[in-house]
Amino acid sequence: MAGLAFYYGFQKQSPPPVALDAPVALDQPAPARPAGEAMRDRMEAFIKGKQQEIVAAIAAVDGTDFRVDEWQRPGGGGGISCVLQDGNVFEKAGVNISVVYGKLPPQAVTRMRADHKSLKVPESGFLPFYACGLSLVIHPKNPNAPTVHLNYRYFETENEDGTPQSWWFGGGSDLTPSYLFEDDARFFHSQLKAACDKHDASYYPRFKEWCDKYFYIKHRNESRGIGGIFFDDLDDKDPELIFAFVRECLSSFLPTYVPIIERRKDLPFSEKQKEWQQVRRGRYVEFNLVYDRGTSFGLQTPGSRVESILMSLPLTAAWMYQYEPEPETDEAAVVAVLKEPKEWA
């Protein structure tokens, strides 16, 4: 996959820097903007606000500040990466926003048209595009506390005169425990289902199944974790309605993950449990490096910020040859669920 392998020309200047030191309320509402304002600007403003809110909340749980790096992408765009490493509660937590724009080369346009029949390709063959998104991965230290991943993004193509052409949203969130706490699994999924149901009763079942299919480690015949929701190319409603759905999902993240962390972060654990966590971390690395389309796309994009893409990897991981859990252990219980995804909500 060449992906966005080449950019020719830039569409606009990089966005202005964002002040990250401004205090943000946890219950901050979605930004109220004039309806006429461009969706790209509204989504960008929304994810910037959410990044600050999430970083503040996770830093408070840990008692450690995030390192904040703002960066420009040579081909157009840039981002802000916030990383907390080797904290009190978290081994590694990365919360990243990025904005990318430029022109898609003909090969990439052809691939994209497979999912978006209505894409009109300019005579030059190069299609102007814009993308922005927030993504986060949080790996806790305690093996009883689950890893979480979340990503929400917006994509837009333009006509050559700069007017908007096609657009879509994508995203989702999923949980990866080393040890299965059924309460956590049910709570995580119920929260996602509640967010989905407010917008479309078909969303949760469709996106839950999509998630199970996407986060699948084929060579291990097991899922990366216990799932959540995943969707892409979502454009079948008024963009206002889908944007409202994405805001709902992103806003449900902290009230879902923080309570789970609070009840698991101080549980006692053994060396053996830490070892099992490290083996599960290895599987996480396998999924991200072998299968994840976002990682692969990022690594193949010239000028992309590799450290922001790979901040999803755990601080430490292990590969122990032929490490098979004994039957009827807690380790075997989580593997059983990874082999056969369950309904949790």
Next chain:
Amino acid sequence: MAGLAFYYGFQKQSPPPVALDAPVALDQPAPARPAGEAMRDRMEAFIKGKQQEIVAAIAAVDGTDFRVDEWQRPGGGGGISCVLQDGNVFEKAGVNISVVYGKLPPQAVTRMRADHKSLKVPESGFLPFYACGLSLVIHPKNPNAPTVHLNYRYFETENEDGTPQSWWFGGGSDLTPSYLFEDDARFFHSQLKAACDKHDASYYPRFKEWCDKYFYIKHRNESRGIGGIFFDDLDDKDPELIFAFVRECLSSFLPTYVPIIERRKDLPFSEKQKEWQQVRRGRYVEFNLVYDRGTSFGLQTPGSRVESILMSLPLTAAWMYQYEPEPETDEAAVVAVLKEPKEWA
């Protein structure tokens, strides 16, 4: 890449089990067989003998026995995996032989013809093939001692009547130090050059460059290690001559690596050096999971033994966000060589 994604029918029975407890002399000569005997059988016998010899020598250095697993491949073939984990000297050492046969599907044949114009495709579209090889990866505990990788393999295609059609050899060996000892780098390369030069003066320069190109982590703009040799599709001489070259290379492995290990395994090291080694291990994982064609091919082959493919991964690895060595340190010195491969022999 679908690779050898589907096999239809098996060509022959699996090879008989090999006794691994037989004592093997370190200077064991290449097996003397009647010239008329099939190359596949001679190569298979040769790599089996070499596996025993290498396993015995590495076990002796460590003072720990290898675990030996013999396995059958559901689609045809099988192998023997020998792994030493968490030993005295070695964090993880895997020495694997495998034999695979079946019929290549039309897609895989088309790709293969790009490098082998003379391949005749049977009317059915499915091409009978046979492959065998030895591969090893050894990760020492001491950060001053380098990781080594080696792989030699033989590939053959058949006409539908079972007579041999095309054949070729591939392989190589390369060194991945966390800290650069120029003596080790020069010795490793000189030994490979000496083995090459006995057979063809053009081999070492060609295969050294091929190695530098192959083991390149594109998204990091650095090599995996300090190289060695790498070649594939080698069929431009009498097969006897190439087999003799492959035997020479494989036989030079122990006299090259063991002396390097002996002089590094007991050097004192700091926590900081161990940390740096773990970061380098992370890069090793990145190369193997993102770029290595053998790993990717293996993981995509149904019925392949995943634990034998991924035994190349280190026991432990780390990803530390934005971990940049200070200028003019030993860590920076090794990175400089990874950024710009040197001539060592």
